[in-house]
Amino acid sequence: MEVEHLWGILFISLHAMVPITLAAIGETIEEAAGLFNIGLEGILLLSALTGALGAEMSGSATVGLLAGLSTGALIGGLFGFISTYWRGSQLISGVGINLFAFGFVAFMLINLGAPGFHSVPRDVQVKLISLGVGSLSPLVFVTVGLAIAVYWMLRRTQLGIRIRSVGENPAAADVAGINVNALRLATALAAGAFAGLAGAYLSVDWLGAVTKELTAGRGFIALATVVFSGLNPLLALFGGFVFGFFDGFATWVSTYPKIKDVIPWQFVAMAPYIVTLLVVAGAIGRVRFPAALGVPYRRE
Amino acid sequence: MTAKAILIKRLHPIIESMLAGVIGLMIGAVIMLGYGYNPVAAYVSLFQGSFGSFYSWAESLANATPLILTALTFAVGMRGGLFNIGAEGQLYIGALAAVAVSLIHLPSPIHIVMALLAAMLAGMVWSLPVALLKLTRGVHEVISTIMFNWIAYFLALYVIAHVLTDPIRGEKTISIVETSRLARILPGTTLNYGLIIAIIAAVVVLFVLWRTTVGFELRVSGHNPVAARYAGISQRRQILTVLLIGGATAGLAGAVQVMGRPPTYAVLSGLPQLINLGFDGIGVAMIGRNHPIGIIVAAIFFGGLMAGGRIMQFSPGVPLELVRVIEGVIILTLAVPELRNLLGSFWRRFAKKKVHDGS
Numbered sequence: 001m002e003v004e005h006l007w008g009i010l011f012i013s014l015h016a017m018v019p020i021t022l023a024a025i026g027e028t029i030e031e032a033a034g035l036f037n038i039g040l041e042g043i044l045l046l047s048a049l050t051g052a053l054g055a056e057m058s059g060s061a062t063v064g065l066l067a068g069l070s071t072g073a074l075i076g077g078l079f080g081f082i083s084t085y086w087r088g089s090q091l092i093s094g095v096g097i098n099l100f101a102f103g104f105v106a107f108m109l110i111n112l113g114a115p116g117f118h119s120v121p122r123d124v125q126v127k128l129i130s131l132g133v134g135s136l137s138p139l140v141f142v143t144v145g146l147a148i149a150v151y152w153m154l155r156r157t158q159l160g161i162r163i164r165s166v167g168e169n170p171a172a173a174d175v176a177g178i179n180v181n182a183l184r185l186a187t188a189l190a191a192g193a194f195a196g197l198a199g200a201y202l203s204v205d206w207l208g209a210v211t212k213e214l215t216a217g218r219g220f221i222a223l224a225t226v227v228f229s230g231l232n233p234l235l236a237l238f239g240g241f242v243f244g245f246f247d248g249f250a251t252w253v254s255t256y257p258k259i260k261d262v263i264p265w266q267f268v269a270m271a272p273y274i275v276t277l278l279v280v281a282g283a284i285g286r287v288r289f290p291a292a293l294g295v296p297y298r299r300e
Numbered sequence: 301m302t303a304k305a306i307l308i309k310r311l312h313p314i315i316e317s318m319l320a321g322v323i324g325l326m327i328g329a330v331i332m333l334g335y336g337y338n339p340v341a342a343y344v345s346l347f348q349g350s351f352g353s354f355y356s357w358a359e360s361l362a363n364a365t366p367l368i369l370t371a372l373t374f375a376v377g378m379r380g381g382l383f384n385i386g387a388e389g390q391l392y393i394g395a396l397a398a399v400a401v402s403l404i405h406l407p408s409p410i411h412i413v414m415a416l417l418a419a420m421l422a423g424m425v426w427s428l429p430v431a432l433l434k435l436t437r438g439v440h441e442v443i444s445t446i447m448f449n450w451i452a453y454f455l456a457l458y459v460i461a462h463v464l465t466d467p468i469r470g471e472k473t474i475s476i477v478e479t480s481r482l483a484r485i486l487p488g489t490t491l492n493y494g495l496i497i498a499i500i501a502a503v504v505v506l507f508v509l510w511r512t513t514v515g516f517e518l519r520v521s522g523h524n525p526v527a528a529r530y531a532g533i534s535q536r537r538q539i540l541t542v543l544l545i546g547g548a549t550a551g552l553a554g555a556v557q558v559m560g561r562p563p564t565y566a567v568l569s570g571l572p573q574l575i576n577l578g579f580d581g582i583g584v585a586m587i588g589r590n591h592p593i594g595i596i597v598a599a600i601f602f603g604g605l606m607a608g609g610r611i612m613q614f615s616p617g618v619p620l621e622l623v624r625v626i627e628g629v630i631i632l633t634l635a636v637p638e639l640r641n642l643l644g645s646f647w648r649r650f651a652k653k654k655v656h657d658g659s
Contacts, residue, residue: 038442078632086636091383091442093635095582102576104331106621111335220446229441261558266458273447280444281437 004133011134012248013241015206018143019044019198020247021240023222025143025150025233026076026194032154032231033187034167034292036090037079039097041219044199046101047071051200052210052213061204064124068200069193076192077185084181084188087296093189098219106212118210126205139201144237146194151233163187167290170297181296195219217273218247224276228283231290233240242279246272313589316634320587321601324630328622341616349611350604356611357488364560364603366391368498368596369553370581372505373546375590377441379509379520380542385552386430386445388578389452390423394551395558395567395574396459397422402477403464410478416497416555422550424544426452431543435536441543450576451573460569475565482560498599501549502592508545509592518542553577576624583627586634594628602627 023040030037037043047068055064075097082088112118128135154160163184165173170180202218203210221243229235250268329339350360370387377384401415430448433439462475482492509515521528521538528535557574558567567574584602588594609623 082632082636088636092586093632095385095586096628096630096632096635098628099579099583099631101626102579103621103624103626107331107619107625110619110621156587217446217450220443224443224447227440264458264462266454266461270451270454273450277433277439277444277447281433281439 007076007133009245009248009252011136012252013245014140015137016244017237017240017248018137018139018206019160019202020222020225020243020246021143021147021237022139022198022201023195023219024225024229024236024240025147026191026198026224026230027152027196027252028229028233028236029150029163030076030187030191031226031293032160032167033163033184034170034290034295034297035080035184035188035191036094037076037097037102038091038094038190038220038297039075039079039208039221040094040099040195040222041215041217042094042098043075044202044215044219045105046075047196047198047199048214049105049210051196052120052203054200055120055204059124061124061126064120064204065126065197065200069196072196072199073189073193076195077189079192080188082297084184087298089100090294090296104210105210109210109212110118116212117140120203120210121179122208124204125208126201137201139197139205143240147237154233155229164290166297167292170292174297174299184297193257195222197297198222203229214221216241221272221276222270223282228279230288232284239279243272243276303458313594316637317587317589317594317598320630320633323633324626327629328626331622331625332618337618338616342612342618342622345615346605346608346612348608350608356607358486358491359607360604362489362491362603363467363606364596364599365492365494365498365600366553366557366577367581367602368502369549370578371554371584371588371595371599372501372549372581372592373553373578374511374582374585375588375592375595376505376545376549377542378585378590379522380538382539383442384427384430384445384543384546385442385579385582386427386448386543387546387553387581388576389445390426390547391549391554391557391569391578392452392456392571392574393426393554394419394423395474395554396456396464397551398480398555398558399464399473399476399567401574402474405477406479407543408479411477412482412508412559415476415480416552416558419551419555420548421551423554424547427543427547427550431540434539439548443530456567456571457569460567463502464567466566471569472564472566473568476559480559481565482556484560484562490561492556492560494560497552497556499596502553502596505545505549505592506592514541521595531639533591550578550581553581566656580627583631586631 023044027037027040050071051064051171052070054067056059079093079097082093083090109115109118126137128137136275154163162178166178166183174180202214207214225239225243228239250271253268332339332342349356351357369393373387374384397418398415401418406414426448430441430444433444434441440466460473466472466474482494485491486494509519517533518538518541520531521535525535554574558565563575580602582600585595588598605623609620610620613620
C-alpha cells in the first residue's frame with residue numbers, strides 16, 4: 001500500500017471524526033449537568049438542512065455553519081425546556097425530535113424540488129486548508145480546540161464545577177444557590193449548538209449534500225462516544241477518531257476495487273456500528289456517570 | 301376514591317393523547333401554510349383517504365397492522381422499564397426469515413404458521429445480543445438497539461442481493477410462495493389476515509402483562525425497580541423477558557408485512573415497505589399509552605394518517621412526509637406530562653383576567 005493511501009485514510013478519518021466528536025463534546029456538557037438527549041441524530045439532520053440553506057441563500061459557508069449552529073441551539077433549547085421546567089421525559093422528547101427531523105427534512109427536500117437529495121454548490125462549501133499531502137477542513141482544528149476548551153471548562157473552572165454539581169446532586173446545588181433548571185437549560189442550548197455545528201459541517205463542508213440518510217446514525221454514535229469517553233472531551237476526540245476511521249474506511253473501501261471484490265460493501269458499511277458496540281461494551285464498568293443523569297429536578 | 305374520580309383518572313391519558321393529536325395536526329397546518337399549501341384541503345383529503353369510505357378504512361387498517369406489532373415491542377419495553385427502540389432492525393430480520401421459509405415446501409396452513417414462528421424466532425434472536433450486552437456489560441439499550449438496527453439494515457441489503465435473491469429480478473428477494481401468503485380480508489384492498497394476527501398478539505400481550513405472574517413482575521420492575529428488588533423480583537430476568545417478547549412481536553411485524561401485503565410479497569432492496577415501521581411503532585405506543593388496547597386505537601389513527609397521507613400527496617399535493625412531522629410533534633407534546641396542567645393554569649389565569657377586566 002502506498003503512502004498516499006495512508007494519508008488519505010488519515011484525512012478521511014479526521015474529517016469523519018468532526019461531526020461525531022463535536023456532537024459528543026456538546027452532549028458531554030449536557031450529560032455532566034444531568035441531561036441525556038437521544039435527539040442528537042435529529043438535531044444533526046435538521047441543522048444539516050438549515051446549514052445548507054443558510055449557506056446557499058447568503059453565499060457564505062460561515063453563515064451556513066452559523067445557521068446550523070442556531071438551529072441546533074433552538075432544538076437543544078426546546079429539549080432543555082421540556083426536560084427542566086416542564087419536567088418532561090428526556091428519552092421521549094428525544095424520540096420526538098428525531099421523528100420530527102426525519103419528517104421535516106424529507107418534507108423540505110421535496111419542497112426544494114429534489115426528492116431525497118439536495119446538493120450544496122461547491123462555491124458555498126467550506127474552503128479546505130491545503131497541507132501539501134492533502135487538504136483538511138478548518139473544522140478539524142476547531143473541533144480539537146473545542147475539545148480542549150470544554151475539557152478545561154468542565155475540570156478547571158467554577159462554571160464546570162457548577163455544571164457537574166447540578167448533575168451529581170441537584171438538591172445540594174440548589175441549596176448552594178445554583179439555579180438548577182436554568183443551568184441545565186443553558187447546557188442543553190450549548191449541546192444543541194455543538195450538534196448543530198456538526199450537522200452543518202456534514203452538509204456545508206464534508207459531504208456537500210443533504211439527504212434523508214445523511215446522518216446515518218452518527219448522532220447515536222456520538223452518544224456512544226460520550227459513554228466510551230466517560231464524559232472526558234479529550235477521550236471523545238480519540239473515540240471520534242476511531243469511529244471516524246471505520247466510517248472513513250467504509251467510504252474508502254467502497255471505492256477501492258481490490259477490497260470491494262473480497263468483502264461485500266454491506267459488511268464494510270456495518271463496521272462503524274459493530275465497532276461502536278464493541279468499544280462501548282469494553283468501556284463500560286470503568287465509567288461513572290452523574291448520579292442525577294436523566295432525572296428531572298423538582299424542589300421538595 | 302369515588303367511582304367518578306377513578307373514571308376521570310382513567311380518562312386523563314386518553315384526553316392527553318387526543319390533545320396531543322390536535323396539537324400535532326395544528327402545527328402540521330401551520331407548516332403547510334408556511335409552504336403555501338392549503339391545510340383545509342389537505343386535511344379533508346387526508347380524512348377522506350383514511351376514514352372517508354369503506355375502501356379507505358380497509359387501507360387504514362392494513363397500514364395499522366404492522367404498527368400494532370412494532371408498538372407492542374416498545375410498549376412491553378416501557379412497561380418493563382426498558383427503552384427498547386430495536387423493533388426497526390428486528391422487523392427486517394423477521395421479514396427475511398419469513399421469506400426464507402418459502403424455500404421449503406409445506407401445505408398451506410402449516411407453511412404460514414412455520415413462517416410466522418420463524419419470523420418471531422428471528423426477531424428474538426436479533427434482540428438477544430441487546431439483552432446480553434445490557435446484562436453482562438451494562439450497555440444502554442438505546443445505543444445497542446440503534447447499532448443493531450443499522451447492522452440489520454446492511455445485513456438485509458446483503459441478503460437481498462446475495463442470499464435470497466430473486467433469480468429474475470436481482471433487486472428483490474424471492475416472493476413468498478402461495479402456500480405461505482396471508483389471504484386478503486377484502487378483495488381489491490391490501491387488508492389481509494395479518495390484522496387478525498396483530499390483534500391476537502395485542503390480546504396475548506394484554507393477558508401476559510396483566511393476568512400472569514411474569515407480567516406482574518415485569519410491570520413492577522418497570523414501575524418501581526427498588527420495590528421490585530425488595531420483593532425478590534430478578535431484574536435480570538425482566539430484561540431478558542422484555543427483549544424477547546419485543547423481538548417476537550417485531551419479527552411478526554416484518555412477517556405480516558411481507559406475507560400479507562401485495563403485490564410483490566418480497567423484500568425489495570432499500571426495504572421500502574419495511575423502513576420506519578419500527579420507529580413509527582414508538583409513536584403509536586406513545587399515543588396508545590403503552591397499553592395494548594390503546595395501541596390498537598392509536599395504530600388505526602396512525603395507519604389512517606399514512607393511508608390518507610398518500611391520497612393527500614396526489615391532491616392537493618402535500619408530501620406524505622408531513623405525516624411524520626405531525627407524529628414528531630405529537631410525541632414531543634406527550635413528553636410533557638404537565639402540558640394539561642400548564643394549559644389548565646393558562647386558561648384559569650386567562651379566565652381570571654377576564655373577570656377582573658369585566659369588573
